[in-house]
Amino acid sequence: LDWNAVKNKLSPFITNENPGEDYFLVRPLMIDDYDKGYLQLLSQLTVVGNVSKSDFETQFRKMKETGGYFVTVVEDIRHNKIIGSATLITELKFIHQSGLRGRLEDVVVNNTYRGKQLGKLVVLTVTLLAKKLGSYKMSLDCKDQLIPFYQSLGYNLEQGNSNSMMLRY
Template sequence: MADASSSDITGEKQTFKIRKLEITDKRNGYMELLSQLTVTGSVTDDEFDQRFKEITSYGDDHLICVIEEESSGKIAATGSVMIEKKFLRNCGKVGHIEDVVVDREFRGKRLGKRVVEFLTDHCRGMGCYKVILDCGVEKKEFYEKCGLVNKGIQMSKYF
């Protein structure tokens, strides 16, 4: 299993720590960070706490990591991964990376790459035979730098 405990990343004049999402992270800018990626809506503290408890009840099959800027406690980056259990490949597992975003204030410090590496390492440790993610064309080059390759076309239907 990948070590999901805190580890340090040192940047220019700032120190960052990567770790699992904590229930108190809503007040450290977690939802505001997600809103830089897509629509989040108005999530109350109770709704956040309830969803957090639900997600953490899945154990290591659903992991959300954050990178915290240590001096301010602000959440600088995040990403999540869900482990899908399959019948294919001898009942193998696939990691699905989602919701990778770096706060505008902290971009250019390789934090997004660190999030993807952390989540990929978690999947490897969980015994996944592959990791996949969907992204827009404009993000293709970034994910290639993270070691992923384009293997197809994403299709979706929103409800």
């Protein structure tokens, strides 16, 4: 993937610097995003539970220290509100020449902002970032209904080769 590939996939034309409207900003997550509704946004994806600002800050700092977490958000700067997000997590490997593997996680766009290509924008942004960091592959888990969306962005089902298995605690 390169920026031209991204541009071709985003129609009407939007890029990272110009995500369609000048009041949408794509950037890394910050601690203040706790107050900009980041967790409320995530609750549109799954259970968040009670996470205080201090819990959030502790986890945020652990992610920074650990390295390999690239939480990317879209802010509507008119309302100081986080309205989209996707996370790239990179995993260090011995295989593939001491390589790097990327995982796409926690992709969500506020349901009142659908149809603006923001999902595509954040997914393509972190997909490119994974490549830039040297990942040899990027993977994700998703619901059946989202398979066509991810396929349209270059992700493939590797039948028989990468079944997603789960053990829930």
